[in-house]
Amino acid sequence: MPHSLFYGPRSSGFxxxxxxxLLWAFATQGAMAADIRVYATxxxxxxxxxxxxxxxxxxxxxxxxxxxxxxxxxQDKAETVARxxxxxxxxxxxxxxxxxxxxxxxxxxxxxxxxxxxVVNRRYVVYGEPDxxxxxxxxxxxxxxRE
Numbered sequence: 001m002p003h004s005l006f007y008g009p010r011s012s013g014f015x016x017x018x019x020x021x022l023l024w025a026f027a028t029q030g031a032m033a034a035d036i037r038v039y040a041t042x043x044x045x046x047x048x049x050x051x052x053x054x055x056x057x058x059x060x061x062x063x064x065x066x067x068x069x070x071x072x073x074x075q076d077k078a079e080t081v082a083r084x085x086x087x088x089x090x091x092x093x094x095x096x097x098x099x100x101x102x103x104x105x106x107x108x109x110x111x112x113x114x115x116x117x118x119v120v121n122r123r124y125v126v127y128g129e130p131d132x133x134x135x136x137x138x139x140x141x142x143x144x145x146r147e
Contacts, residue, residue, distance in 0.1 A: 052132050
């Protein structure tokens with residue numbers, strides 16, 4: 001398992017006590033106040049409550065693979081079939097594909113380097129821990145040690 005890394009906030013504008021309370025509440029009761037996202041692939045088993053957003057970075061490739069499976073070798077025919085598949089999938093498929101690529105873009109923007117990555121309030125990242133409660137507890141310990 002990769003070594004866990006912690007990144008703290010860049011400014012002291014967010015009170016440490018407030019963050020500690022949010023993290024404690026999440027770890028014990030699944031508070032909805034903290035924005036907690038996990039970036040992973042489907043091959044990684046994630047342990048998280050329903051209040052956590054799990055972003056699977058391989059979903060975009062999976063969806064595109066389904067759309068491109070068995071396309072004709074002619075570029076014109078392949079384009080026609082691909083457009084037809086997108087239309088048949090309707091808005092639901094288009095939203096799923098857009099959301100999948102948005103997840104990839106968000107991970108890139110956050111500088112995610114290792115999976116899984118647990119991100120809390122876009123300020124703290126724990127790499128390599130698939131258990132969200134353990135990751136959040138690690139962040140709280142990190143914050144307490146630096147107060």
